[in-house]
Amino acid sequence: PDSFGELDRKAVDTARVLAMDAVQKVGNGHPGTAMSMAPTAYLLFQKWLQHDPSEPQWTGRDRFVLSMGHSSLTLYVQLYLAGYGLELDDLRALRTWGSLTPGHPEVNHTPGVETTTGPLGQGVGNAVGMAMAARRERGLFDPESADGESLFDHTVWAFASDGDLEEGVSGEASSLAGTQQLGNLVLVYDDNKISIEDHTDIAFTEDVGKRYEAYGWHVQHVDDGEDLAALDAAFAAAKAETGRPSIIVLRTIIGWPAPNKQNTGAAHGSALGDDEVKATKQVLGFDPEATFDVAPEVIEHTRKAVERGQAARAAWEERFAAWEQAHPERAALLSRMKTRSLPDGWADALPSWPADAKGVATRKASGEVLAAVYPELPELWGGSADLAESNNTAVKGEPSFIPASQQTKMWSGGPYGRTLHFGVREHAMGAIMNGIALHGGTRVYGGTFLTFSDYMRGAVRLAALMQLPVTYVWTHDSIGLGEDGPTHQPIEHYAALRAIPGLDFVRPADANETAVAWRTILENNDRPAGLALSRQNLPTFDREVMASAEGTAKGGYVLAEASTGTPEVILLGTGSEVQIAVAAREHLEAAGTPTRVVSLPCWEWFAEQDQAYREQVLPPTVRARVSVEAGVPMGWRDFVGDAGRIVGLDHYGASAAYTKLYEEFGLTAEAVVAAAQESI
Amino acid sequence: PDSFGELDRKAVDTARVLAMDAVQKVGNGHPGTAMSMAPTAYLLFQKWLQHDPSEPQWTGRDRFVLSMGHSSLTLYVQLYLAGYGLELDDLRALRTWGSLTPGHPEVNHTPGVETTTGPLGQGVGNAVGMAMAARRERGLFDPESADGESLFDHTVWAFASDGDLEEGVSGEASSLAGTQQLGNLVLVYDDNKISIEDHTDIAFTEDVGKRYEAYGWHVQHVDDGEDLAALDAAFAAAKAETGRPSIIVLRTIIGWPAPNKQNTGAAHGSALGDDEVKATKQVLGFDPEATFDVAPEVIEHTRKAVERGQAARAAWEERFAAWEQAHPERAALLSRMKTRSLPDGWADALPSWPADAKGVATRKASGEVLAAVYPELPELWGGSADLAESNNTAVKGEPSFIPASQQTKMWSGGPYGRTLHFGVREHAMGAIMNGIALHGGTRVYGGTFLTFSDYMRGAVRLAALMQLPVTYVWTHDSIGLGEDGPTHQPIEHYAALRAIPGLDFVRPADANETAVAWRTILENNDRPAGLALSRQNLPTFDREVMASAEGTAKGGYVLAEASTGTPEVILLGTGSEVQIAVAAREHLEAAGTPTRVVSLPCWEWFAEQDQAYREQVLPPTVRARVSVEAGVPMGWRDFVGDAGRIVGLDHYGASAAYTKLYEEFGLTAEAVVAAAQESI
Structure with a gap:
C-alpha cells in the first residue's frame, strides 16, 4: 500500500530471515510458508488487524487464526515485530521445552495466539465459529447499532493452506459460513501448490x-503474494463485503526467495540448511553470516503497532464506557461472561422429576433442563448437527x-438468534464450537448421536x-437406540471418550442425574464435557428410597445401600444400565446377599474426589464387585x-x-446376579 | 425410457407402497426417500446396472452404493423386485432381530448389498474407492484392452442424499475423484431439500x-425425479463420459406422493401413519386396505432381471474363459485374490535386522518391509494422506x-499405478480404503500420523x-515425535483404538517386531489392522540374547526372561517403551530382583491365544507387574x-x-524400577 515504505519492505524480509534462522537453529520446523506469507502477514498485522499488542485480550479486537499451525513462525514473527512481548530469545527458543514458541501455536500459552492449531482444517472451523460468536454476542450486547458501527463489530481473519482446504472439516465449516452469510470473516488461502508430497497436481486439482x-x-484472486498493493486492495474489498464471507485466493511461491528450495516440498517442513539460508540472505541483502539480525530501525518502526493499537483501544474504551453507562444490565452480563461465572440462584430453575417406573429418556430430561435454564443464562445457546428433535437441543x-x-x-x-443449525456436519460443529468458546463468554452446546x-x-x-467449556449433547447412547442397528449403536465410545485427557464424559442414569450433570457441567468453566443420553425411557429412581441425585456431581455415589449397611458385593453401572444393577440388587438381597449399587456417571469427576470419599463409595475391603x-x-x-x-459388550x-438386544446380548439382571455370585 | 411400459410404472409404485408398508409394520424407519427415489432405483436396477441377481458376487458386475443407508428400503425393495432372494417376508421383517433387512444395509449379510452404510458420507468415499480399485485391478489383469472393452471395466453407481454431501468426508473423496478422473463413477445426488431438521435452507444452501x-x-441436472426419460438420458450421458466422474443432481420430492407428508422432514425418518399410508395408496391406485400388495404380473415382470443378468453373465463368462486361457498367470493372481490367500513362500522376502543399539525407526523398518514384499504381492498397494516420506509408505x-x-x-x-496419493484427507482415505477392499482382492494400506x-x-x-483387511500405517506414534508438540502427539489413541471391536492395533518394539507384525497382518484377511510406528530410532534388540521376534505374532511374548528363570516382577511394554522396560530390568537384576520383560505389541492377538500360553507369559502367581x-x-x-x-501419561x-519429554514426563527406567519396587 502507499503508506508502506522501505522500512516495511525490510521488515517483511526480516520476517523471512527470522523464520529461516529459527528453524535452522532448532534443526526442524517449517520455514517455507513463513517466508512466502510474510508480506501478507505483515500487511495484516501492521495495517488491517484491529488490535493492541499491549492488551491481547481487548474485547474489541479483531481475531486472527493461523489455520496452518505448522507455519507458527508466520504468527510468532509478527507477534515479535508488533510488540506482543515475544523477543528474539523467544524465537531462538523455537520448538524447545518451556518456550513461548512451541512447534504449533497454543492458545493460553503465547500472548496473541487466539487458538491452538496444527491439525489441518480446524482453524477454518474455529474462524467460522468466532465469526458466528461475534454476531451472537453483538446481538446480546448491542443489537440496535447500525452495521459496522457497533463496539462489538470486528473482523475475523484467517490464513489457510492447501492442506487446510483439502480437509473435509474446512469444507463443512465453509459451506455453513456461506449459509450464515458471515460478512465479518476473511479467509486468505495460501495457494502455493506445494504440500508435503510436493506438487499438489497429484492430489488436489480442484478450482478452490x-x-x-x-x-x-x-471470492477474490491475488496472483502474487509479493504484490502488497493488490493484497491491500483485496483486504479492503473483503472488509467492505459485509453480506458474505470473503476468501482471497493468493498465489505464493513457498520458500520464496530461497534460490534452490523455493517452490519445493523440501521448503515446507525441514530446515533449509546453512548454505541455502546464507544464499537466501544474500538474495535479500542481509549479512549471510549474521543470524537473528534485526536492524534497530526496523523493530522501532514495526513496534509502532503498539502506539496505534493503544490509540485505537483508547477510542474504543471511551465509547465502551458510554455503552456501559447506557446499558448497565448488558454490561453486567458482559462482565459475568468475561469470567464465565454464573448468576446467583440460576440453578433454582432446574427441574426435578418424581419417582416414575416408566420414567423418561435422559435426552428428553436434558431438553427440559435447557428449557428451564434458558431464561437464566442468556449466554447459553446451542443446536445440533441436523438432529434437533432427536437430541432435544432446540428450546x-x-x-x-x-x-x-x-x-x-x-x-x-x-442473525442474533439462539438455536444453532449445523447441518449434517459433526466435525465442523466441533471446530465451530471451539471457535465460539474461544471468541467470548457464551456457553455453547452441540448435539449429535453418540x-x-x-x-x-x-x-x-x-x-x-x-x-x-463446550458441551456435547450425545444422545442415542447405546444399543438402546434399537432398530437403527450397529452403525448407529455406540459400543466402544464410552471408553474412547474417557480416554481423552481433559474431557468429562457424563452418562446419567435417570432424569434427576441429568439435571445435576448439566448443573455441574455449567459450573465448570475450564473444560469440555460430553453427555451420553438415552433414546429410550429410563425409570426415574425413587430418591426417597435411594440416595439423592446430588451425588452425580461427585461423579459416583452410593445409589442404593445394602440392606445391612455392609455390602457383600457392589454393583456399579452408568446410564441406562444402572436400572439393571438396581434390579439385580433386588434379586441378590432377596437371596440374602447384602448388595450396594453405585452409580458412576462421570469417572473424571469421581477421580477428583478425595481418597476418603472414593473409598467410602468403593470400600477396598469389598472386593466382590460387578460393573x-x-x-x-x-x-x-x-x-x-x-x-x-x-458385564459389558465386546x-x-x-x-x-x-x-430384544439387551436380552440377546446378556445385559440383564440375571447376568449381573450370576457375575456377582462368581465374584463373591 | 421407451422400453418401459405400464408394468414398470406399476412396479415403481409398488416399490413406494412396499416401503411405506414395511416402515409402518415395524413402526419406525425411513419411508420418504425410498418413495421418491423409487423411480431412479428401479431404472438403475432394471436397465442400467450390469448385474446378475442370481450371482451377486459376479466379478464383472457393476457396483451399487446406497450412501444414504437410512433409506435401506430403496435398496431392499429393488433386491426383492430384481430377484436377489429377498422376499416379502423379509420386507415384513424390516429392522427386526435376525432379519435380512436390518435398519441400515449390511454387507456380507444381505445378498446384493455391497457395503455397510448409514454413517453419512461414507458411501461416497466407498464408491470412489471402488472406482479406484476397479482401475487398479484392470491394470493388474487386463491393461492392454481398449477403454470400455475390458472384462474388468464396469461402472460404480452411487446414490447420495443432502446429508451425505454435507459431510466433509464426501467432499474430500469427491475432490480426489476429480483429480483421479474416475470416468467409471456415477453419483446420483438426491436433491430433495429436506433433512431431519426439515428444509435445508437453514443449513445447506450451496450450489452442489x-x-x-x-x-x-x-455435472448434469434432472429437475424431476419422476421423469424417467430425462433420468435415462442422464444415465446414458454419465456412462458415456469416461474421462471424469459424473454427478446427476436430481430434484425429488421426499415422500412423494403422500398427500400430506410429502416434502416434509416428517417423511424422512418416521412411519407415515396408517391414514397417510392409505391415502397414498389411493393416490397410487392401490387398495388402501391391502398391505405388501404385489400384483403377480408385476413381480413376474421385474424378476426378468434374473434372466437378463444370467445372459449377460454367460456372455461375460465366455470371454472370461478365453482370457483365463490367454493369461494363466493373471488368472492365477485373480483366483488367489478372490480368496485373499497369499503365495507360497512370500514371507521369505521379509527383511530382518541385526542387533543394533542405535537401531532404526519402526516406520523406516515398515518401509523396508513394504519394499521387500512388493515384488511378491502384486495385490499390495497403498499410500499416504500427504505424508509419504514421513510414513515410509511409498516404495x-x-x-x-x-x-x-x-x-x-x-x-x-x-492410471494403473501402485502408489496412492490421498492428499491431506484422512477421513476420505479411510472410506476409500474400505471401498477398495470391498471391490476386490487387493490389499491396501494408508498412512498418516497416529x-x-x-x-x-x-x-x-x-x-x-x-x-x-485394510492396514493403517500410523507413524509418529507418541511424544517421541518431539518438537511438533501436543496437537501432534498421540496420548489417548492407543486406548481409543484398542477399544474398537475387530480392529487389531499393533505397536512393535523394534524393526524385527515390525516385520513379523506386517507378516501377521497380511496373513489375516478378515479384519483391519493399525500399525503404530515410531518416528525416532529404536534399538534393534539382540535376538541372540533375547527371544525371537516371532512372538509378535502371538500379540505378546517373553522378550527377556528373569535371570533365575523365575521372575519376581514382570515388566510389560509396547513399542518405543519396551527399551525402557529392558533398561529397568538391567537395574532390577543388578539389584538382585529377577525380572521378566514382556513385549505386548498387539492386545487383540494376545487375547486370541489360549489361556495356557497367556499364563505362561503372565503367570498368575507373579502379581508384581509394571506396565x-x-x-x-x-x-x-x-x-x-x-x-x-x-507407568503412562495421563x-x-x-x-x-x-x-527431554521422556525425562520430564517420567517415562524412564528409573520410574519403572521405582514402580516395580512398589509393586513387589
Missing part, C-alpha cells in the same frame, strides 16, 4: 475459488441463529487440549479389581428392538 | 452442482496411481464392522492387576526434543 463461489462466498420458542432470509416454516429466527462423536473427534480433542455397562469392558477393571466381573450391536 | 464442477466432475521406483496428466517431477506413474487416526475414525470403525507405555493408562489394569503399577505432551 469456484468451490467457494458455490458456497456463496465473495421451543427460541429464535434460530440464521440470516432472516434463511427462515423456514419450521424455524423462524434472525456414535458420531467419532466424526468430530479431531475437534473434541482440541477442545480438551484448549480447556474450552454393568452396554459398552466395551475397557477401563472397568480399575473399579472392579482382580476379583470383580465386568462386539457390535444389531438391528432390532432394544429390549 | 457448481461445487462438483469445481472438483472437475461432469521407491513404483509408479503412482494417477492419471498420466497428473504426473509431477517427483511422482511419475499412470494422532490423525482421530480424523479417520468414522471409516476405521466401519472397516472393523465390515471385517475388511510402561507413553499413553493413558486405560486398559493396562487388566494386565497388571490390583498389585501392579502403570496428560498432553509438549513441544521439545523427545528425549
Whole structure:
C-alpha cells in the first residue's frame, strides 16, 4: 500500500530471515510458508488487524487464526515485530521445552495466539465459529447499532493452506459460513501448490475459488503474494463485503526467495540448511553470516503497532464506557461472561422429576433442563448437527441463529438468534464450537448421536487440549437406540471418550442425574464435557428410597445401600444400565446377599474426589464387585479389581428392538446376579 | 425410457407402497426417500446396472452404493423386485432381530448389498474407492484392452442424499475423484431439500452442482425425479463420459406422493401413519386396505432381471474363459485374490535386522518391509494422506496411481499405478480404503500420523464392522515425535483404538517386531489392522540374547526372561517403551530382583491365544507387574492387576526434543524400577 515504505519492505524480509534462522537453529520446523506469507502477514498485522499488542485480550479486537499451525513462525514473527512481548530469545527458543514458541501455536500459552492449531482444517472451523460468536454476542450486547458501527463489530481473519482446504472439516465449516452469510470473516488461502508430497497436481486439482463461489462466498484472486498493493486492495474489498464471507485466493511461491528450495516440498517442513539460508540472505541483502539480525530501525518502526493499537483501544474504551453507562444490565452480563461465572440462584430453575417406573429418556430430561435454564443464562445457546428433535437441543420458542432470509416454516429466527443449525456436519460443529468458546463468554452446546462423536473427534480433542467449556449433547447412547442397528449403536465410545485427557464424559442414569450433570457441567468453566443420553425411557429412581441425585456431581455415589449397611458385593453401572444393577440388587438381597449399587456417571469427576470419599463409595475391603455397562469392558477393571466381573459388550450391536438386544446380548439382571455370585 | 411400459410404472409404485408398508409394520424407519427415489432405483436396477441377481458376487458386475443407508428400503425393495432372494417376508421383517433387512444395509449379510452404510458420507468415499480399485485391478489383469472393452471395466453407481454431501468426508473423496478422473463413477445426488431438521435452507444452501464442477466432475441436472426419460438420458450421458466422474443432481420430492407428508422432514425418518399410508395408496391406485400388495404380473415382470443378468453373465463368462486361457498367470493372481490367500513362500522376502543399539525407526523398518514384499504381492498397494516420506509408505521406483496428466517431477506413474496419493484427507482415505477392499482382492494400506487416526475414525470403525483387511500405517506414534508438540502427539489413541471391536492395533518394539507384525497382518484377511510406528530410532534388540521376534505374532511374548528363570516382577511394554522396560530390568537384576520383560505389541492377538500360553507369559502367581507405555493408562489394569503399577501419561505432551519429554514426563527406567519396587 502507499503508506508502506522501505522500512516495511525490510521488515517483511526480516520476517523471512527470522523464520529461516529459527528453524535452522532448532534443526526442524517449517520455514517455507513463513517466508512466502510474510508480506501478507505483515500487511495484516501492521495495517488491517484491529488490535493492541499491549492488551491481547481487548474485547474489541479483531481475531486472527493461523489455520496452518505448522507455519507458527508466520504468527510468532509478527507477534515479535508488533510488540506482543515475544523477543528474539523467544524465537531462538523455537520448538524447545518451556518456550513461548512451541512447534504449533497454543492458545493460553503465547500472548496473541487466539487458538491452538496444527491439525489441518480446524482453524477454518474455529474462524467460522468466532465469526458466528461475534454476531451472537453483538446481538446480546448491542443489537440496535447500525452495521459496522457497533463496539462489538470486528473482523475475523484467517490464513489457510492447501492442506487446510483439502480437509473435509474446512469444507463443512465453509459451506455453513456461506449459509450464515458471515460478512465479518476473511479467509486468505495460501495457494502455493506445494504440500508435503510436493506438487499438489497429484492430489488436489480442484478450482478452490469456484468451490467457494458455490458456497456463496465473495471470492477474490491475488496472483502474487509479493504484490502488497493488490493484497491491500483485496483486504479492503473483503472488509467492505459485509453480506458474505470473503476468501482471497493468493498465489505464493513457498520458500520464496530461497534460490534452490523455493517452490519445493523440501521448503515446507525441514530446515533449509546453512548454505541455502546464507544464499537466501544474500538474495535479500542481509549479512549471510549474521543470524537473528534485526536492524534497530526496523523493530522501532514495526513496534509502532503498539502506539496505534493503544490509540485505537483508547477510542474504543471511551465509547465502551458510554455503552456501559447506557446499558448497565448488558454490561453486567458482559462482565459475568468475561469470567464465565454464573448468576446467583440460576440453578433454582432446574427441574426435578418424581419417582416414575416408566420414567423418561435422559435426552428428553436434558431438553427440559435447557428449557428451564434458558431464561437464566442468556449466554447459553446451542443446536445440533441436523438432529434437533432427536437430541432435544432446540428450546421451543427460541429464535434460530440464521440470516432472516434463511427462515423456514419450521424455524423462524434472525442473525442474533439462539438455536444453532449445523447441518449434517459433526466435525465442523466441533471446530465451530471451539471457535465460539474461544471468541467470548457464551456457553455453547452441540448435539449429535453418540456414535458420531467419532466424526468430530479431531475437534473434541482440541477442545480438551484448549480447556474450552463446550458441551456435547450425545444422545442415542447405546444399543438402546434399537432398530437403527450397529452403525448407529455406540459400543466402544464410552471408553474412547474417557480416554481423552481433559474431557468429562457424563452418562446419567435417570432424569434427576441429568439435571445435576448439566448443573455441574455449567459450573465448570475450564473444560469440555460430553453427555451420553438415552433414546429410550429410563425409570426415574425413587430418591426417597435411594440416595439423592446430588451425588452425580461427585461423579459416583452410593445409589442404593445394602440392606445391612455392609455390602457383600457392589454393583456399579452408568446410564441406562444402572436400572439393571438396581434390579439385580433386588434379586441378590432377596437371596440374602447384602448388595450396594453405585452409580458412576462421570469417572473424571469421581477421580477428583478425595481418597476418603472414593473409598467410602468403593470400600477396598469389598472386593466382590460387578460393573454393568452396554459398552466395551475397557477401563472397568480399575473399579472392579482382580476379583470383580465386568458385564459389558465386546462386539457390535444389531438391528432390532432394544429390549430384544439387551436380552440377546446378556445385559440383564440375571447376568449381573450370576457375575456377582462368581465374584463373591 | 421407451422400453418401459405400464408394468414398470406399476412396479415403481409398488416399490413406494412396499416401503411405506414395511416402515409402518415395524413402526419406525425411513419411508420418504425410498418413495421418491423409487423411480431412479428401479431404472438403475432394471436397465442400467450390469448385474446378475442370481450371482451377486459376479466379478464383472457393476457396483451399487446406497450412501444414504437410512433409506435401506430403496435398496431392499429393488433386491426383492430384481430377484436377489429377498422376499416379502423379509420386507415384513424390516429392522427386526435376525432379519435380512436390518435398519441400515449390511454387507456380507444381505445378498446384493455391497457395503455397510448409514454413517453419512461414507458411501461416497466407498464408491470412489471402488472406482479406484476397479482401475487398479484392470491394470493388474487386463491393461492392454481398449477403454470400455475390458472384462474388468464396469461402472460404480452411487446414490447420495443432502446429508451425505454435507459431510466433509464426501467432499474430500469427491475432490480426489476429480483429480483421479474416475470416468467409471456415477453419483446420483438426491436433491430433495429436506433433512431431519426439515428444509435445508437453514443449513445447506450451496450450489452442489457448481461445487462438483469445481472438483472437475461432469455435472448434469434432472429437475424431476419422476421423469424417467430425462433420468435415462442422464444415465446414458454419465456412462458415456469416461474421462471424469459424473454427478446427476436430481430434484425429488421426499415422500412423494403422500398427500400430506410429502416434502416434509416428517417423511424422512418416521412411519407415515396408517391414514397417510392409505391415502397414498389411493393416490397410487392401490387398495388402501391391502398391505405388501404385489400384483403377480408385476413381480413376474421385474424378476426378468434374473434372466437378463444370467445372459449377460454367460456372455461375460465366455470371454472370461478365453482370457483365463490367454493369461494363466493373471488368472492365477485373480483366483488367489478372490480368496485373499497369499503365495507360497512370500514371507521369505521379509527383511530382518541385526542387533543394533542405535537401531532404526519402526516406520523406516515398515518401509523396508513394504519394499521387500512388493515384488511378491502384486495385490499390495497403498499410500499416504500427504505424508509419504514421513510414513515410509511409498516404495521407491513404483509408479503412482494417477492419471498420466497428473504426473509431477517427483511422482511419475499412470492410471494403473501402485502408489496412492490421498492428499491431506484422512477421513476420505479411510472410506476409500474400505471401498477398495470391498471391490476386490487387493490389499491396501494408508498412512498418516497416529494422532490423525482421530480424523479417520468414522471409516476405521466401519472397516472393523465390515471385517475388511485394510492396514493403517500410523507413524509418529507418541511424544517421541518431539518438537511438533501436543496437537501432534498421540496420548489417548492407543486406548481409543484398542477399544474398537475387530480392529487389531499393533505397536512393535523394534524393526524385527515390525516385520513379523506386517507378516501377521497380511496373513489375516478378515479384519483391519493399525500399525503404530515410531518416528525416532529404536534399538534393534539382540535376538541372540533375547527371544525371537516371532512372538509378535502371538500379540505378546517373553522378550527377556528373569535371570533365575523365575521372575519376581514382570515388566510389560509396547513399542518405543519396551527399551525402557529392558533398561529397568538391567537395574532390577543388578539389584538382585529377577525380572521378566514382556513385549505386548498387539492386545487383540494376545487375547486370541489360549489361556495356557497367556499364563505362561503372565503367570498368575507373579502379581508384581509394571506396565510402561507413553499413553493413558486405560486398559493396562487388566494386565497388571490390583498389585501392579502403570507407568503412562495421563496428560498432553509438549513441544521439545523427545528425549527431554521422556525425562520430564517420567517415562524412564528409573520410574519403572521405582514402580516395580512398589509393586513387589
